[in-house]
Amino acid sequence: MMSTNRRAEIERLVDEAYEIESLVSKWQQRGTVTRDELRAGQERYQSWYVRATPLISEISREQFKDMYEGGAVIKRIKSFLAKPLEVNQFYDPTSPDSPFPKWSHPYSSTFLECFHTQRSLLQAEIYTVAEVSPLLAEIAEAFTRFPSFLQSLQNSKKPNVPPPTIQKEEDLQVLVGACLRLMYDDVRPEDYVPEHGGGRSRVDFLLPTVGIVVETKMTRESLTDRRVGEELAIDWNRYAKHPDCRGIFALVYDPNRYLTNPAGLQSDLTQDQGNPATRVLVIR
Template identity: 40%
Template structure:
């Protein structure tokens, strides 16, 4: 946001993306705040008669101040909505979230660390492909089953107890499988591989279903969904990650990482 009042020429598309990202973040943040904090949170977005709100700044980041001297200078500063005023509002929004945030569990910390490792999986495969092309393990992963083999091998270097294809208790008369369970740390790992027939909406629907059924597993305190997208079929992977990373209705953390 601070760059919007810098020396560079404004990129209208970039500004539009920033507005959209802020609105999306604001809506997600409101969902984890208690009712008394939501009002304060919204006030920082909307502003007041005497102090610029975040939405006003994003709407007109380069609106020049109406207070101008006869020589054309701006004695009170050039911008009508200076970012320095907005910065304090952003910091106060952050503080409201920190006060409301539940304490991170050990399982959540493990899931977050594992997500960082899996995000680097393509780099691991790239080195194998370049240095030892004669090794079949270095070849491109062709389907979800091969992806599961590679992920299981990686998990076994990090955890003593890795249980593949475990079952979630019956729902509606049918058992559902989860890809991997790490009972010593209370984490379930689900793997997905994109394909031409899988849209971003379809992927989201599948993972939302997963988020609802995994808490039934007795060894599940956190869920990590790893999506491998080697052909870059997803146009906005970071946005999908943000939308799908959430706290489920049962209180568990559901993390999504795409690489």
């Protein structure tokens, strides 16, 4: 339901973008714009921009904002909306071959190209929501059988084949990595997140072909419900900066039942509409 709502909101914003484009495209064509028209266009775009920005993934958000803000040299949407009919001081109306455009902030280059980029980035989020959430659900479904898989290995009576044991999180990662390779050809362990604030973080596993980060947690006496949630939230904030991250799957292994409310932890931290989308599975 949440994923459907987010997709519907993005689709509404994409449709609204065409209406805004039609509204402001007439200003320089006519060479006139009333104060009311200017205010209406500015308010319409600002409302759209404020609602659209949180829906853009972090990896694309700076580009989305730059299409609005621009800078001292490169002028973008903000400049156009502020002074759409400001005449270029170098424009020569007497020369048909003037190398300078009439307007200081031409509609086609200052607004239209930038707005098309913003709309494309917004449309791309539709496919992110549509593709990643079902894949996270598939991975979670596969790992619900992990306890049975582990028990089968531990009950093996084969001589000279010691069963695997999970005594620490590194042991868990070995088995999780092996299982992931049954599902995906390209499984990259300990892939690094770009530097941020002078430090580097690493994800447990990256599935680059589908844009999913896989994280493992093994509970202990000091790592119970609240602490697990806090650690995942901190990790996810860093993982979202990875250029290939569109979704995060967290596998929490709780063999000694330190968690008092595993269902609540899964529900609270699973966000199909998230940016990136997230899913938590607790196994025992």
